Structure formats: C-alpha cells, structure tokens
Amino acid sequence: MLFSPTVISLVALLTSTASRKAWHRLTKSEKKAYIDAELCLMKKPATLGLPATKNRFEELQAIHQIPASITHGVGAFLPYHRLHMHAHERAMREECGYKGAQPYWDEPRDAGRFASSSVLDPVTGFGGNGAGALRCITNGPFARFVNSLGPGYRTSTPHCIHRIVNDTVSLMSGQAYVDECLALPNYLSFWPCLELAPHVGGHGGVGGLMTDPIASPGDPLFYLHHTWLDKLFWEWQARDLPARLADISGPNTPLPFGSTPPPSDSTPAGLPIFFPPLDTLPPLDSLIPPPDAPLPEGDPGNVTTLSHVLNMLGVIPSATIRDVMDIGGPLLCYEYV
Ligand SMILES: [Cu+2]
Numbered sequence: 138m139l140f141s142p143t144v145i146s147l148v149a150l151l152t153s154t155a156s157r158k159a160w161h162r163l164t165k166s167e168k169k170a171y172i173d174a175e176l177c178l179m180k181k182p183a184t185l186g187l188p189a190t191k192n193r194f195e196e197l198q199a200i201h202q203i204p205a206s207i208t209h210g211v212g213a214f215l216p217y218h219r220l221h222m223h224a225h226e227r228a229m230r231e232e233c234g235y236k237g238a239q240p241y242w243d244e245p246r247d248a249g250r251f252a253s254s255s256v257l258d259p260v261t262g263f264g265g266n267g268a269g270a271l272r273c274i275t276n277g278p279f280a281r282f283v284n285s286l287g288p289g290y291r292t293s294t295p296h297c298i299h300r301i302v303n304d305t306v307s308l309m310s311g312q313a314y315v316d317e318c319l320a321l322p323n324y325l326s327f328w329p330c331l332e333l334a335p336h337v338g339g340h341g342g343v344g345g346l347m348t349d350p351i352a353s354p355g356d357p358l359f360y361l362h363h364t365w366l367d368k369l370f371w372e373w374q375a376r377d378l379p380a381r382l383a384d385i386s387g388p389n390t391p392l393p394f395g396s397t398p399p400p401s402d403s404t405p406a407g408l409p410i411f412f413p414p415l416d417t418l419p420p421l422d423s424l425i426p427p428p429d430a431p432l433p434e435g436d437p438g439n440v441t442t443l444s445h446v447l448n449m450l451g452v453i454p455s456a457t458i459r460d461v462m463d464i465g466g467p468l469l470c471y472e473y474v
Contacts, residue, residue: 157239157471185452189286198286204217207433215332267301301417302344324386389439389441
C-alpha cells in the first residue's frame with residue numbers, strides 16, 4: 138500500500154511528538170534512563186566558553202544564571218522556562234542517547250509532604266534531603282556532584298547540591314493554589330499567580346540550592362519542577378485555544394529587587410503565602426545582577442510581545458516567544474500525558 142507524502146510527513150510528525158509524563162508514573166527503568174542521561178550531561182565537557190562551566194549540565198545551568206534578571210518577574214518568565222526545559226530535554230536526547238521525554242513532578246500529590254515524595258527516593262529518585270552544616274545531599278545519584286555555578290550570580294564557589302526540605306512552603310504546590318491560577322482570565326494575571334505560589338512552593342519546598350533564584354538548575358530537580366509549571370502553563374492555554382497561543386504581556390524589565398510585584402488581580406484569595414526562612418537563602422549580595430547582565434531583546438518597548446527573543450546563549454538556537462507558544466508546534470513538538 139502506498140501513502141501520499143502528506144500522510145508520511147503526518148506520521149513522522151506524530152511519532153516524533155515527545156510524551157511528557159509525571160515522574161511517579163515512570164517505570165523503574167524509565168527513571169533510571171532519565172537519571173543516567175542527567176549523569177551523562179554532568180560528565181560531558183563544556184564547549185561554549187560560558188563563565189566557570191565545566192560540563193554540559195552546567196551550560197544548561199548558565200543559560201538560567203546569566204539572564205536571570207530578565208527572565209523572572211517579567212512577561213517572558215513562562216516562555217523562557219518552557220524553552221529552557223526543551224533545551225534540557227533535547228540535550229539528553231541528542232547528546233546522551235535518552236529515548237524518553239522530559240518528565241515532570243506532579244507536585245500537588247506531594248504538597249505538604251515533599252520529604253516522603255518518590256522524587257526524593259535515594260534509590261530510584263534524585264536522592265533525599267540535605268544533612269550536616271552545609272546541608273549537602275548524602276545519597277542518590279547526584280551526591281558526589283560538585284557544582285561550579287552559584288550561589289546567585291557567583292562563579293567562584295564550587296559547592297555540593299544542597300537541600301533543606303520545607304513542608305510548610307511546599308503546601309503552595311497544592312491543588313487549591315493551582316486552581317486559583319488556572320481560573321485567571323489572561324496572561325497578565327495568570328503568569329504572576331503561577332510565578333508566586335506554585336513556583337515558590339516547589340523551589341522553597343525542596344530548599345537549599347533550589348531556593349537560589351539564579352543558580353537553582355544546579356539541582357536536577359529544577360527540571361522536574363519547571364516542567365510541571367510548564368504543564369500548568371499549557372493547561373491554562375488549552376482552556377482557550379487558539380486565543381491563548383497569542384496572549385502574552387507583562388514588563389520586560391523587572392521591578393527593582395525587593396519592591397512590590399507588578400499590579401495584578403493574581404493574589405490568591407484566602408490562601409496563605411509562605412516564604413523559605415531568610416537564613417536558608419543565598420547571600421543577598423550574590424543575587425545582585427552584574428553590570429554586564431544581558432538586556433531584553435526583540436520588543437520595541439517595555440511590554441513583552443511575541444517577538445521577544447529567548448536567548449539560549451548557544452546551548453540551543455535562540456527562539457522567540459512566538460516559537461514556543463504552541464507546545465505541539467514545529468520547534469517544541471511535545472505533549473503532556
Ligand atoms: Cu527560573
């Protein structure tokens with residue numbers, strides 16, 4: 138039987154769609170394949186000349202660290218992290234022989250009990266909580282990894298992966314917070330809602346390196362957390378298609394550190410906000426962007442548009458927000474199952 142070229146290319150498109158699943162639904166061997174690919178990225182030498190990076194895993198961390206001041210507290214927050222997750226998934230598949238898709242952490246099922254999550258399993262997961270004065274992780278596949286980037290923007294302080302699990306803060310990854318955000322009517326209210334409660338819930342709930350707003354991709358759990366946030370972004374978009382493939386807004390330049398967040402109707406009604414204790418955060422001066430921090434590119438003014446450039450610093454080709462608004466589009470080509 139002969140198929141027309143259209144049918145063949147459609148089949149090719151369908152079979153190349155990566156199906157992203159929740160971590161707890163992966164089989165033992167699927168979990169191992171993912172962790173082995175992460176360890177492979179940690180062993181592959183860096184080649185791009187990005188400051189202090191020693192391996193491919195750290196190059197993927199550097200594309201979060203270097204532009205952090207223009208990718209948080211701004212409209213590009215969700216599209217930028219979407220492309221970052223794709224860069225990680227792509228490096229695993231193309232450079233480390235990984236056959237699966239980027240998994241996500243289904244955080245609502247673990248909210249308030251991160252400490253006993255399957256994600257932190259020492260044998261089949263990412264290792265457990267930190268211990269000792271430095272709160273380094275002591276078990277699991279990444280216990281011996283020495284990370285060159287951070288705290289904050291620093292590149293001169295090699296350190297372990299450290300965690301300080303906080304199951305008060307992790308409550309903010311709960312379903313009530315998620316539902317509050319998903320019900321919001323437009324990107325301008327949805328994005329700050331997601332960036333506050335579920336986003337801080339995962340970062341502050343794991344604690345340690347994950348609470349570092351700049352260098353947090355030094356903990357491989359970063360990718361499971363942000364892929365879950367990306368799934369929520371897509372769930373929100375999917376509630377009103379195709380309109381939400383074009384709904385983008387927000388400022389390009391974040392308000393000065395410590396000032397009030399952008400005005401919106403996105404404050405969760407009646408749900409408490411928890412922050413990790415100050416003494417578990419990176420030194421404050423490490424969080425001040427260096428004078429040569431990158432500036433936003435691609436929009437004419439201080440409003441984020443579809444033409445906004447998401448600069449991947451050579452780790453993968455840069456793209457625009459327009460390119461990443463549809464997860465099933467030609468650049469990304471994945472789905473959540
Ligand atoms: Cu981030």
